[in-house]
Amino acid sequence: MPHNFLSRLTGSFAMPAAENPTVAMVEAAYRHHGLDVRYINCEVSPEKLGDAVKGARAMGWIGFNCSLPHKVAVIPHLDGLGESASVMGAVNCAVRRDGKFIGENTDGKGFLQSLRPLTDPAGKTVVMFGAGGAARAIGVELAFAGAKRIIIVNRDAARGRALTDLLNGKTKVAAEFVAWTRTYAIPPEASIVVNATSIGLYPDVSGRLDLDVGSLHPGLVVADVIPNPPRTTLIRDAEARGAKVLDGLGMIVNQGVIGIKYWTGVDADAGMMRRTLEDLFKA
Ligand code: NDP
Numbered sequence: 001m002p003h004n005f006l007s008r009l010t011g012s013f014a015m016p017a018a019e020n021p022t023v024a025m026v027e028a029a030y031r032h033h034g035l036d037v038r039y040i041n042c043e044v045s046p047e048k049l050g051d052a053v054k055g056a057r058a059m060g061w062i063g064f065n066c067s068l069p070h071k072v073a074v075i076p077h078l079d080g081l082g083e084s085a086s087v088m089g090a091v092n093c094a095v096r097r098d099g100k101f102i103g104e105n106t107d108g109k110g111f112l113q114s115l116r117p118l119t120d121p122a123g124k125t126v127v128m129f130g131a132g133g134a135a136r137a138i139g140v141e142l143a144f145a146g147a148k149r150i151i152i153v154n155r156d157a158a159r160g161r162a163l164t165d166l167l168n169g170k171t172k173v174a175a176e177f178v179a180w181t182r183t184y185a186i187p188p189e190a191s192i193v194v195n196a197t198s199i200g201l202y203p204d205v206s207g208r209l210d211l212d213v214g215s216l217h218p219g220l221v222v223a224d225v226i227p228n229p230p231r232t233t234l235i236r237d238a239e240a241r242g243a244k245v246l247d248g249l250g251m252i253v254n255q256g257v258i259g260i261k262y263w264t265g266v267d268a269d270a271g272m273m274r275r276t277l278e279d280l281f282k283a
Pocket of ligand 1: 107110129130131132133134135154155156157159160196197198199201225226227248249251252253255
């Protein structure tokens with residue numbers, strides 16, 4: 001049998017790139033599944049993003065992730081967009097299909113995939129703290145998954161209103177904005193709570209949402225996007241009040257699982273990928 005020394009190529013374009021753990025998780029999955037695919041973590045400045053995408057085309061890459069600050073700027077360099085990426089106006093995963101790079105967004109899809117084993121958002125009322133990129137991705141996917149109502153609680157009113165308008169204008173969900181000017185109590189009709197702010201991200205490990213902890217209860221699913229450390233103050237408070245919890249590792253792992261599926265068609269082992277990240281964050 002002739003040898004094939006030509007690996008398929010994937011990777012990531014971001015700046016900074018050195019602290020992005022995705023490469024370790026995705027390459028571990030490729031090895032685990034015996035795939036001859038590589039994932040190359042590249043630091044790409046905003047001025048060089050177009051050249052990087054041209055390079056990926058020239059080298060026949062099957063796809064790539066892009067992280068901050070490229071999620072919006074990459075769009076003009078691609079050949080088309082998937083449905084939710086086009087509603088969000090942000091791409092974090094390009095997939096080569098029929099020789100074209102199509103932009104997808106796996107942030108919100110990864111969140112949904114990790115939420116589903118705990119609850120189906122269809123028909124539910126969700127409280128979401130934050131209105132940045134992560135909140136936009138999660139809000140759009142929750143709406144597509146049939147959530148009935150999303151209450152966006154955000155400190156900056158302009159950003160909060162912009163996300164509320166986007167959801168009301170482009171999806172079927174009923175979105176409303178609450179200015180986060182005082183301690184917020186979860187209303188009784190809510191069944192899912194999401195922290196999509198950066199509160200709690202290392203090194204702000206003792207950061208705490210301005211939330212009435214007494215309004216958390218066993219009927220809630222409480223999810224946090226913060227992957228490091230995964231056991232945030234919110235996750236611990238919610239657990240102590242009997243709520244079901246979902247940490248930010250689930251989102252990061254499932255976003256990797258979805259990217260690998262898009263690029264290679266293989267359903268990667270999420271448990272194995274999660275253990276890889278847990279070991280990294282412990283170190
Ligand atoms: P953005 O900068 O776009 O948005 C940050 C959000 O956090 C804004 O809504 C901002 O509010 C809010 N915020 C920040 N600090 C405070 C504070 N002290 N009090 C109240 N609100 C605050 O960031 P992203 O949306 O891109 O990322 C948010 C978090 O999501 C990051 O920490 C990142 O780690 C995580 N993330 C996790 C992923 C995963 O796979 N697990 C994937 C993507 C992101 P305001 O508008 O008022 O400034």
